[in-house]
Amino acid sequence: MKTPKQLIYTFILGLLAAFLVGCGEDKGSPSASTPEAKSTPAAAEGGGIEVHEISACPTGEGCFICDTSKREAGRLWCKEHHRYENRCFDCHPELKEKGRPYCTEHGVYEDECYLCHPDLKKTGASVAKTSSNTKPAEVLMCKEHGVPEAECAVCQPELAAGLAPGQSLTIRVASAEAMAKVGVEVSRPTASTTSAAIEAYATVDYNQNRVAKITPLVEGIVHEISAVPGQRVAAGEILGQVHSPQFAEAKSRFLSAAAERKLARLRVGRERQLAAKQISAASDLETAEAAAEVAEVDFAAAHQRLLNLDLSEQEITVLAEQGLPTVMLTLKAPFAGTIVEREVAPGERVAPGDVIFKLADLSSMWLELSIPARAAAPLKVGMPVRASFADLPGTVIDAELIWISSAIDEKTRRIRARALVTDPPPALRKGLYGEASIMLTADSPSLTVPTSSIQEIDGVPFVFVRKEPALFAATRVEFGGRASDGLTAIRRGLNTDDQVVTGGSYILRSEFLKSLLGAGCVDD
Numbered sequence: 001m002k003t004p005k006q007l008i009y010t011f012i013l014g015l016l017a018a019f020l021v022g023c024g025e026d027k028g029s030p031s032a033s034t035p036e037a038k039s040t041p042a043a044a045e046g047g048g049i050e051v052h053e054i055s056a057c058p059t060g061e062g063c064f065i066c067d068t069s070k071r072e073a074g075r076l077w078c079k080e081h082h083r084y085e086n087r088c089f090d091c092h093p094e095l096k097e098k099g100r101p102y103c104t105e106h107g108v109y110e111d112e113c114y115l116c117h118p119d120l121k122k123t124g125a126s127v128a129k130t131s132s133n134t135k136p137a138e139v140l141m142c143k144e145h146g147v148p149e150a151e152c153a154v155c156q157p158e159l160a161a162g163l164a165p166g167q168s169l170t171i172r173v174a175s176a177e178a179m180a181k182v183g184v185e186v187s188r189p190t191a192s193t194t195s196a197a198i199e200a201y202a203t204v205d206y207n208q209n210r211v212a213k214i215t216p217l218v219e220g221i222v223h224e225i226s227a228v229p230g231q232r233v234a235a236g237e238i239l240g241q242v243h244s245p246q247f248a249e250a251k252s253r254f255l256s257a258a259a260e261r262k263l264a265r266l267r268v269g270r271e272r273q274l275a276a277k278q279i280s281a282a283s284d285l286e287t288a289e290a291a292a293e294v295a296e297v298d299f300a301a302a303h304q305r306l307l308n309l310d311l312s313e314q315e316i317t318v319l320a321e322q323g324l325p326t327v328m329l330t331l332k333a334p335f336a337g338t339i340v341e342r343e344v345a346p347g348e349r350v351a352p353g354d355v356i357f358k359l360a361d362l363s364s365m366w367l368e369l370s371i372p373a374r375a376a377a378p379l380k381v382g383m384p385v386r387a388s389f390a391d392l393p394g395t396v397i398d399a400e401l402i403w404i405s406s407a408i409d410e411k412t413r414r415i416r417a418r419a420l421v422t423d424p425p426p427a428l429r430k431g432l433y434g435e436a437s438i439m440l441t442a443d444s445p446s447l448t449v450p451t452s453s454i455q456e457i458d459g460v461p462f463v464f465v466r467k468e469p470a471l472f473a474a475t476r477v478e479f480g481g482r483a484s485d486g487l488t489a490i491r492r493g494l495n496t497d498d499q500v501v502t503g504g505s506y507i508l509r510s511e512f513l514k515s516l517l518g519a520g521c522v523d524d
Contacts, residue, residue, distance in 0.1 A: 051065065051066075051082050052065070052066050053066060054066045054067055058115050059115065059118075063106075063115060065082060065083075065106060071084075072084075076140065076149055076150055076156060078090075078091060079155075083106075083108075084108075085140055085149055086140055087108055087109075089102075091143065092140060092141075092143075095140075097109075103115075103116055142154075142155055145170075145172045146172060147170045147172060147471070148170075151168065151169055151170045151473075152169065152170060153169035153170055153171045153474055153512055154171065154172075156169065157169070157512065160457050160458055160460065160462075160474065160476075160512075161457075161458040161459075161460055163460070163476040164476060165476050165477055165478040165491075165492035165493040166475065166476065166477075166492060166493045166494075167475070167476050168465070168473035168474055168475040168476065169473070169474050169512075170467065170471060170472065170473050170474075171464075171471070171472050171473075171474060171508060171511055171512060172470060172471050172472075173470050173471075173472065173508075173511065174470070175469075175470055176469035176470050179470070179504070179507075182504060182507055183503055183504040183507070184501055184503060184504035184505075184507060184508070185501070185502055185503030185504060186466050186499040186500060186501050186502060186503075187499070187500060187502045188496065188497065188498065188499060188500065189447035189448060189449050189490065189494050189496060189498060189500055190447065190448045190449075190487075191445060191446075191447060191448075191496065192445070192446055192447070192448040192487070192489060193444065193445055193446070196439075196440040196441040196444075196480055196491060197386075197437035197438055197439050197440060197479070197480070197489075198371060198372075198375045198376070198378070198379065198437070198438045198440065199372075199375075199435065199436075199437055199479065200369040200370055200371040200372075200417070200435070200436045200437075200438060201369065201370040201433070201434075201435060201436070202367045202368070202369055202370075202387045202389075202419075202433070202434050202435060202436035203367070203368045203370075203431070203432070203433050204365055204366070204367060204368075204389075204428055204429060204430055204431060204432040204433075205365070205366045205367075205368050205430055205431075206340070206360045206362075206365065206366065206430055207360075207361065207364045207365055207366050207420070208366065210335070210337070210360065210361035210363075210364065211358065211359070211360045211361075212333075212334050212335065212337075212358070212359045212360075213355045213357075213358055213359075214239060214331055214333075214334075214355070214356050214357035214358070214359060215350075215352065215353055215354055215355050215356060216242045216244070216329060216331070216350050216351075216352060216354065216356065217308065217309050217310065217329075217352050218242075218244045218246040218247050218250070218309065218329060218352060219244060219246055219349075219350070219351045219352065220242040220243050220244030220245070220246065220247065220329060220349070220350060221242065221243045221244075221347065221348070221349050221350070222240065222241075222242055222243075222344050222345065222346050222347060222348050222349075222350060222356070223240075223241045223242060223243040223328065223346065224240050224241045224346060225239075225240045225342070225344075225345065225346055226238055226239055226240050226241075227239045227240065227339045227342070227357065228339065228342065229339050229340060229341060229342050230338065230339065230340075231338065231339045232336075232337070232338050232339075233333045233336065233337065233338075233339060233359070234333065234336050235333055235334065235335050235336045236332050236333060237332065237333045238330055238331070238332055239331045239332060239333055239339070239356075239357055240330075240331045240356065240357075241328045241329065241330055241331065242328070242329040242331065242350060243327055243328060243329075244327060244328075244329045245327055247309060247327060247328075247329040248325045248326065248327040249325075250302070250305050250306060250309060251306065251319060251325035251326070252325045253302045253305070254299075254302035254303060254305070254306055254316070254319065254320075255319070255320070255323055255325060256302075257295070257298045257299040257301070257302040257303075258299055258302075258320055260295045260298060260299070261292075261295040261296055261298070261299040263295070264288070264291050264292035264294075264295035264296075265292055265295075267288045267291065267292070268285075268288045268289055268292045270288075271284050271285040271288040271289075272285060303316065306319075309329065310329075310330075310331075310332065331356060331357070333359055334359070335359070335361060336361065337359045337360050337361040337362065338359070338360055338361075338362050339357055339358070339359060340358050340359070340360045340430075341355075341357065341358035342356070342357055342358075343355050343356055343357070343358075344356050362424070363422070363423065364420060364421060364422050364423070364424070365420075365421045365424045365428055365430075366418055366419070366420060366421070367385065367387055367397070367399050367418065367419040367420075367421060367436060368416070368418060369385070369416065369417040369418065369419060369436055369438070370409075370412060370414045370415075370416060371414055371415045371416075371417055371438070372414060372415075373408055373413065373414060373415050376404070376415040376417075378440055379401065379404050379415075379417065379438060380401070380404075381401055381402060381403065381404065382400060382401060383400070383401045383438055383439060383440070384398065384399075384400060384401075384438075384439045385398070385399040385400065385401055385419040385436050385437070385438050385439070386398060386399075386436065386437050386439065387399065387419075387434055387435065387436035387437075388434055388435060388436075389432045389433070389434030390434060391432055391434075392427055392428070392432070392434075395425065395427070397421055397424065397425075397428060398421070399419035399420055399421040399436075400419060400420050400422075401417060401418075401419050401438060402418055402419060402420045403417060403418040404417045405417060417438075419436070419438075446480045446489040446490065446491060447489070447490045447494050447496065448487045448488065448489050448490070449463060449487070449488060449490060449494070449500050449502065450486060450487060450488075450502050451486055451487060451488045452486075452502070452505070453500055453501060453502045453503075453505050454477070454488060454505075455474075455505050455506065455508075455509040457474070457509065457512060457513070460476060461476070461477050461478075461479065462474045462475060462476055462477065462509075463475055463477055463490075463493070463494065463500050463501070463505070464500070464501040464505050464508045464509075465494075465498045465499060465500055465501070466499040466500075466501060472501065472508055474508070474512055475493055475494070475498075476493055477490045477492065477493030477494060478490065478491045478492040478493055479491060480492075
């Protein structure tokens with residue numbers, strides 16, 4: 001026969017069971033005030049939790065189950081069982097409080113479920129306020145992979161984009177031997193001296209402010225070529241001649257205008273003498289003066305025409321003295337430089353605008369830069385730039401930033417900028433393609449790793465650090481500039497004793513990407 005104490009205990013258990021059954025029945029049957037939830041196959045897979053669309057949510061406005069925006073920030077979510085990770089007693093049965101009623105339909109305790117008890121929402125009760133089953137210092141462990149749940153790259157890959165430098169997600173592999181067989185190697189970062197920098201692509205071009213296209217200003221036939229590509233020429237040096245009847249005609253007009261001006265001046269002088277003696281009418285003097293003004297205008301126009309055709313004042317004076325309108329137009333170098341292109345040969349017909357030579361001053365060059373838009377904010381004109389090119393091993397080119405575009409390139413979605421190289425080495429040629437670093441700060445100590453060890457995930461740089469023989473951490477890093485060929489400086493995120501994966505890091509990246517594509521703990 002049961003004692004009174006045993007009867008009381010049995011009675012309490014019976015009431016508790018009846019309460020739990022009643023809660024489940026209420027949630028299973030639709031009411032007049034709550035729309036019927038639209039269950040999905042995931043409900044059965046998720047341990048009985050009701051998985052529904054926002055349009056079918058019992059609250060009428062979406063809840064933390066169907067609307068991800070209503071979930072508590074920073075709180076892990078179990079995608080396999082559709083509940084908060086520290087309420088997933090399928091994954092963590094040790095966390096469940098004994099004797100505390102639990103709502104299996106919505107994955108929270110009954111005294112926290114505002115879906116079943118709307119009055120909780122009105123009073124401001126929440127999971128965060130009433131939760132008592134986990135202590136602040138307690139860490140949820142991923143049983144499948146043996147790492148903290150908040151650091152498991154396989155179960156929580158979406159956390160990668162929000163990591164700060166130095167934070168990481170961990171990946172446990174099958175075995176250390178398997179990693180060694182596929183070429184995964186580790187080494188410690190190297191101490192170096194670098195400066196904070198922004199990385200960019202660089203293409204060499206002529207200084208377009210010191211490039212001239214030599215073209216005839218009148219139509220004609222190329223008579224002589226005096227310069228060849230690669231030849232250095234001085235300012236004013238003759239490059240070639242063009243046989244041009246139009247040029248001879250311009251000279252003839254100048255000589256005619258000069259003669260007309262001389263005659264008009266004589267007529268004005270004679271009329272003034274006659275007017276002074278009152279021999280001629282005043283109107284004759286006025287007519288002569290007007291004709292002289294027209295002659296002056298015609299002469300000035302003919303003179304300017306010859307200047308436009310690249311004749312100097314001295315050459316025009318010689319022409320006026322000799323009176324010989326030759327047909328040869330001489331092409332001259334406007335400044336000292338190097339002939340980089342020649343487009344025609346003797347005997348070819350050319351017209352105004354046709355390029356015969358291209359002259360460049362190679363005492364300075366441009367670096368055309370392409371910079372990620374997200375990194376361009378701190379850039380300022382005058383910052384130093386260092387560039388290196390695969391075709392110039394061991395050579396570092398120093399330059400100065402002289403221009404930053406105010407718009408994003410529509411094709412590349414990057415920012416264009418330009419740097420000036422003064423006194424470049426002869427090996428720096430137009431068209432070379434390489435990489436550049438725009439220096440933001442002065443040189444300072446930093447750690448360097450092989451550039452090939454850096455992997456990008458969701459547009460964020462990571463390196464993989466070996467923590468245990470079969471455990472690796474995808475660690476977020478912040479660049480500090482390029483130290484030298486093949487090395488990149490890390491400003492934040494690494495320590496000198498870290499074992500960085502320097503060989504085969506792409507293999508670990510592929511393992512990480514598999515989890516992003518859905519091959520996570522559900523498949524394990």
